[in-house]
Every structure is written in C-alpha cells, then in structure tokens.
Amino acid sequence: MTDILPISRFLPLPRYFRKAPLTVQAYEPEEFSASPVDDVQRAIAQVGEFNIWVTKQLAEMPSVLTLALEKRLISTLESHDIGHEILQQTILHFSGHGFPAEVELRQEEGEIDDDRVLAAIAQEIEPAHFCQERAHHVTASPSGQLALKMAGDFSPSKKLTDIWLSSLSILAKEAGKQVHVHPFEAAQEFSKTLYSLLGTIAQQLRYENPSDTLLSRQQRFTAAYQIQLCDAFLIIPDQAADFLSLLFSELSEAIGAGCTLNGDWGELCLSLTQDLYFRLSPPDFVVDPNFVESEEVE
Amino acid sequence: VTTTFSYIHLSDFHFCTEPLRLNALNLIKRNVRETIDTCRAQRQKFGIASVAKPASYVPSITSGVAQFCYKHTQSIDGIIVSGDLATTGMTTDIGVARAFVDDPPLGGFRSESRRPTLNSARRPIYVLPGNHDRYANNFATTNSRLFDFAFEHYLHNFNGYVGHWVRRKTGQYLGFIYADFTLRARTDATTKLGAYGQGRVYQDVFDDLKKQTFALKSKYRGISISWVVHFAPFDCGPHLELIDWQQIAQAASAAGVLTTLCGHTHNQAKIQAHGHTIYCAGSAGCVDSEDSSTAHLLRFEMDGSNFGVRRENYRWNGRQIKFERLADD
Numbered sequence: 292m293t294d295i296l297p298i299s300r301f302l303p304l305p306r307y308f309r310k311a312p313l314t315v316q317a318y319e320p321e322e323f324s325a326s327p328v329d330d331v332q333r334a335i336a337q338v339g340e341f342n343i344w345v346t347k348q349l350a351e352m353p354s355v356l357t358l359a360l361e362k363r364l365i366s367t368l369e370s371h372d373i374g375h376e377i378l379q380q381t382i383l384h385f386s387g388h389g390f391p392a393e394v395e396l397r398q399e400e401g402e403i404d405d406d407r408v409l410a411a412i413a414q415e416i417e418p419a420h421f422c423q424e425r426a427h428h429v430t431a432s433p434s435g436q437l438a439l440k441m442a443g444d445f446s447p448s449k450k451l452t453d454i455w456l457s458s459l460s461i462l463a464k465e466a467g468k469q470v471h472v473h474p475f476e477a478a479q480e481f482s483k484t485l486y487s488l489l490g491t492i493a494q495q496l497r498y499e500n501p502s503d504t505l506l507s508r509q510q511r512f513t514a515a516y517q518i519q520l521c522d523a524f525l526i527i528p529d530q531a532a533d534f535l536s537l538l539f540s541e542l543s544e545a546i547g548a549g550c551t552l553n554g555d556w557g558e559l560c561l562s563l564t565q566d567l568y569f570r571l572s573p574p575d576f577v578v579d580p581n582f583v584e585s586e587e588v589e
Numbered sequence: 590v591t592t593t594f595s596y597i598h599l600s601d602f603h604f605c606t607e608p609l610r611l612n613a614l615n616l617i618k619r620n621v622r623e624t625i626d627t628c629r630a631q632r633q634k635f636g637i638a639s640v641a642k643p644a645s646y647v648p649s650i651t652s653g654v655a656q657f658c659y660k661h662t663q664s665i666d667g668i669i670v671s672g673d674l675a676t677t678g679m680t681t682d683i684g685v686a687r688a689f690v691d692d693p694p695l696g697g698f699r700s701e702s703r704r705p706t707l708n709s710a711r712r713p714i715y716v717l718p719g720n721h722d723r724y725a726n727n728f729a730t731t732n733s734r735l736f737d738f739a740f741e742h743y744l745h746n747f748n749g750y751v752g753h754w755v756r757r758k759t760g761q762y763l764g765f766i767y768a769d770f771t772l773r774a775r776t777d778a779t780t781k782l783g784a785y786g787q788g789r790v791y792q793d794v795f796d797d798l799k800k801q802t803f804a805l806k807s808k809y810r811g812i813s814i815s816w817v818v819h820f821a822p823f824d825c826g827p828h829l830e831l832i833d834w835q836q837i838a839q840a841a842s843a844a845g846v847l848t849t850l851c852g853h854t855h856n857q858a859k860i861q862a863h864g865h866t867i868y869c870a871g872s873a874g875c876v877d878s879e880d881s882s883t884a885h886l887l888r889f890e891m892d893g894s895n896f897g898v899r900r901e902n903y904r905w906n907g908r909q910i911k912f913e914r915l916a917d918d
Contacts, residue, residue: 466617490910498697579664585758
C-alpha cells in the first residue's frame with residue numbers, strides 16, 4: 292500500500308500566471324451557443340454581452356482541475372523529465388478567482404523541486420489553456436460544449452451531472468444522508484462510471500458473437516441499455532427520460548466530434564443514421580497447445 | 590517431463606445485494622462498504638461514492654474476473670476462491686455470490702440472467718469461507734452457516750472446518766487441503782474491532798489440517814500438497830490478524846507442504862518463512878481495491894520428485910476493462 296503523507300502546500304505560480312488577465316477572446320463567437328436557461332440567467336443578472344457573462348461565470352466558479360488539463364499538466368511535466376515525481380493524484384486543484392493563481396500539490400515522498408515544476412508549466416502551458424478548459428464547464432448546452440470540437444475523453448455537461456446528482460441526492464435524503472460533492476469530482480466519477488459500464492457491456496458482448504451491437508435505435512438507447520444505464524447511475528424513474536435523452540445527445544455528438552471511447556474491447560462508433568454502436572474486437576482466448584486437463588481423483 | 594497444473598486464484602470479491610436502483614435505498618442505508626475490514630477509508634466520508642456506488646463490490650471488475658476465467662478455459666485445471674465471496678453470510682449477499690459462481694452460462698461468460706458467471710469457464714471451482722462469509726449480520730456476529738449450504742457443491746470433501754481435493758495428471762498427484770479459521774465467537778478476538786477482521790488457529794482445526802495432510806501423503810505416493818486458508822498466515826497487523834499465525838508456516842514446512850494460498854488482506858504478496866512459500870491474493874473486485882484488484886494464475890510444476898510453483902499476477906485496468914499482466918513472482 293502506498294503511504295501518502297498528508298503534506299499539502301500551496302505552490303505559487305510565477306507572476307506571468309498570477310497576473311495574466313482572464314480572456315475569452317480565444318473563442319470564436321459561433322463556437323458558443325448559449326442555452327435558453329443560460330440566456331434567462333444572463334437576463335436576470337442584467338449582463339447583455341456574452342463574453343462578459345462568461346467572464347463573470349468563470350470568476351464565480353469554484354476552482355477545479357479538469358481531467359484534460361490535469362493530463363496536459365502531467366504530460367508537460369513528463370516531457371521535462373519530472374513526471375515521475377508528480378503523479379496524477381499529487382495534483383489536488385488550482386485555486387484562485389477567475390484565473391488560477393496557485394497549484395496545490397500533495398507531496399507523496401521526497402521533495403518536489405518547485406522551481407523545475409514552475410519552469411515547466413510556465414514554459415508550455417499558456418493562460419488560454421486554463422480558460423479553454425474552464426469554458427467546457429461554463430457552456431450550458433451540449434451543442435455549445437461540443438462545438439469546441441474537443442478530442443479525447445468524453446466529459447459530461449454540468450446539466451447532465453446535475454440530473455445525476457439530483458437523483459443521488461433524492462436517494463441519499465430518503466436514506467437519511469446528504470451528498471456533498473465538488474462539481475469536478477462529480478464529472479470525473481460520471482465519466483468513470485460511463486466508461487466502465489459501456490466497456491463492461493462491450494466486453495460481455497464480445498465473447499457472445501452478437502448479431503446486434505447497436506447501443507441505440509432511432510437516436511434513443513435501446514430498452515435494455517436504458518435500464519442498465521439508469522441502474523448504473525441510480526437514476527430515479529421520473530428523471531430517467533431527461534437523463535437518457537441528454538446523455539444520448541451528448542455522447543453521440545461527442546463521438547461524432549472525434550471524442551474516443553475505446554478499450555481492449557473495441558470502440559464506440561456513430562453510424563450514418565446517428566446511432567451509437569459497438570465496433571468489437573474479436574474475442575481473445577488463451578490457448579496452450581500442450582495443455583492436458585487433469586482428472587479428479589477425490 | 591514436467592507436468593504443470595494451472596489454477597486461477599481469486600479472493601475477496603465481497604459480493605452484496607446488487608447495486609441496482611431497486612436496492613439503492615437499502616444499500617445506502619446499510620453502508621455496506623464501510624463494514625469491510627480492509628477498507629482504507631473506513632472512517633472517512635466517501636463523498637459521492639458513498640451514494641453513487643453503494644455496493645461493496647465493483648460489478649465491472651467481477652465481470653472482468655468471469656471474463657478472465659473464461660478466456661483461460663482451455664489452459665487451466667480449476668479456479669480457487671480463497672474466501673470472502675460475500676460481505677456477510679446473510680441471504681441477500683450470499684445469493685449474489687452464489688449466482689456469480691454457480692449460474693449456468695448461456696453465452697460467453699454470462700448466464701441467462703445476463704450476469705457474469707465463473708461457471709462459464711466450465712472448469713472445477715473450489716471455494717472456502719472467509720470471515721465475512723460467516724457474518725450472520727452487519728455487526729460481525731459469527732457462525733452463519735448459510736455459506737456451507739449455498740456452496741455445498743464447491744466445498745469438496747468438507748467436514749465443516751477442513752476439506753480437500755486431489756487431481757492427477759500424467760501420473761502426478763496434486764492435492765489441496767483447505768481450512769476454515771474464522772472466529773467461532775466474537776470473544777475469541779483479541780480486540781473489540783478484531784471481531785471484524787481476525788481469525789484464529791483453532792487447535793482442533795489445525796490438527797485436522799495436519800492429519801489430512803499426512804493421510805493424503807500416505808495414500809498417494811509422491812503427491813504434492815498445498816494448503817489453502819482465507820486468513821494471511823503472516824504479520825498483517827492486529828486488525829486483520831490470524832491469531833497464532835506463526836504455527837502455520839512452521840507446520841507446513843515440517844509436513845512438506847510447499848505453498849499456502851490465502852487472501853484476506855486485499856494486497857497481493859509472496860511471503861517465505863521456514864522454507865515455505867505463502868501466496869496471498871489481492872482482492873478481485875472489492876470496492877476498496879477498485880484500482881488495485883488482482884487475479885492470479887498459479888503454475889504448479891512437477892518433475893519427478895521436484896515441485897515448484899510460480900505465479901502470474903494480473904491487475905485490473907479500469908480504463909481498458911481487462912486484467913493486465915504484471916511481473917510474475
């Protein structure tokens with residue numbers, strides 16, 4: 292068992308990061324499409340200009356480290372040969388309002404060379420990266436989020452995780468408990484659960500030589516998978532329809548936009564009719580030509 | 590000519606009521622994951638996971654275990670599960686564990702109810718109870734015997750505390766003798782919390798284990814013997830201790846038993862003491878081992894009077910949804 296020493300500390304970023312102004316100019320206007328809910332909220336807040344609205348939202352958001360940024364950070368440190376000192380779980384989160392001013396690291400063992408870490412980050416991670424990563428969480432509509440044409444992992448929208456958390460909260464409340472969860476933790480757990488469920492289904496199908504590998508028909512998850520998805524996420528029935536339709540919409544758009552969901556089992560693909568299906572790898576058996584089965588004596 | 594017996598060694602699934610919506614309220618109220626004695630975060634809040642994943646096992650990993658066994662079906666002699674199949678010996682938990690072991694396969698490694706099953710490997714399965722399988726409730730009250738009824742066909746030659754099985758290949762015999770050292774009473778633990786994680790080397794069970802060893806050695810000339818117990822017969826801290834564990838390795842060595850297989854700690858380990866080797870399996874799906882679940886493939890190699898064992902270790906990759914091979918030991 293790895294002993295994790297509970298030593299936490301704040302690592303100040305260089306001035307270049309701390310003082311850099313927050314900007315959303317990197318985004319083309321058409322890359323965003325604010326949802327009606329977002330529009331209403333903006334109207335109530337009496338903020339007319341969209342970029343100012345996004346800036347305001349960013350400033351009020353709790354500091355989180357998105358999975359994609361976490362990976363970028365790790366790969367940057369690895370390219371500077373200091374990746375072995377900092378594991379993914381070492382980075383706790385960024386803090387600061389509107390723009391990350393500090394990085395919190397958990398030290399596992401030995402000393403981390405602060406200067407080397409800071410130099411590596413300063414050299415390769417631009418402020419725009421932070422803004423862009425945060426923007427994934429700001430856009431309220433799936434189409435807006437997916438218009439960023441992200442590659443790599445699927446990450447759910449806040450609206451989707453909110454439905455999930457709402458179901459969990461109801462169950463927890465009825466069981467006499469409360470759910471306290473950070474949005475980042477919820478998004479990460481959501482993705483993990485989804486990958487795990489779809490991968491498990493695919494691995495099971497892979498060994499059954501199925502004639503049908505469709506996950507959806509006519510842009511709806513098939514009935515069997517609807518049940519499995521709701522069971523895996525513990526979605527209560529009166530929230531199931533919203534959850535399933537939004538999940539399908541986000542997942543299919545993400546796959547269509549180049550997001551990958553694959554593994555040893557194969558990959559999840561989008562058909563010409565915009566339905567999701569598994570492209571399965573052939574089953575894998577271990578065959579020992581010299582193997583002779585033993586016989587039971589007693 | 591070397592004769593090789595191959596066995597998959599699994600341990601500590603900790604099955605409980607299935608984590609479906611229907612059971613969610615019961616599971617959340619029950620806090621089943623917090624009853625696991627090895628749970629590293631036992632005293633901490635689990636955050637979202639305590640509600641989102643209320644079970645004590647991870648279904649995707651146990652499905653991966655069934656897949657692992659199924660893909661090795663043409664190269665193994667059997668599957669050994671060294672205890673803690675369920676989180677308690679109550680009907681609901683034992684029923685899920687039994688379905689995983691015993692349900693007849695329909696296609697691939699799934700049963701008619703579309704759940705993964707070890708039975709799909711179509712190889713002999715051998716189980717023994719762990720401390721959790723003997724809990725009569727959520728508070729570690731001992732001596733539930735439901736496990737014995739549920740797994741009657743998988744407890745080979747079992748007298749209630751000790752059992753054995755013997756197999757033969759190209760004239761060579763390999764025997765396994767297993768023993769149940771779970772506590773008979775809470776007061777047999779050395780600490781208050783020990784009732785949740787300790788076992789004890791009861792003298793009558795221990796004597797029976799040794800007696801059965803000599804009996805098989807007398808009956809089958811040149812037989813190689815391994816012991817299988819749930820508790821780790823080495824120092825693993827007071828909370829998980831097999832009380833009087835020191836006797837095991839010493840007696841095994843004296844009796845010419847080369848290996849003991851065990852589980853319980855949820856950490857894979859290989860320990861050598863008194864010329865005796867102990868192979869401890871990690872957990873194969875318990876929620877506290879989500880990122881470190883393991884399955885093991887044991888190769889018992891015999892060449893005349895020489896007997897050797899090596900172990901292939903596999904760890905769960907939750908992203909690839911498969912067990913990946915680690916270094917052998």
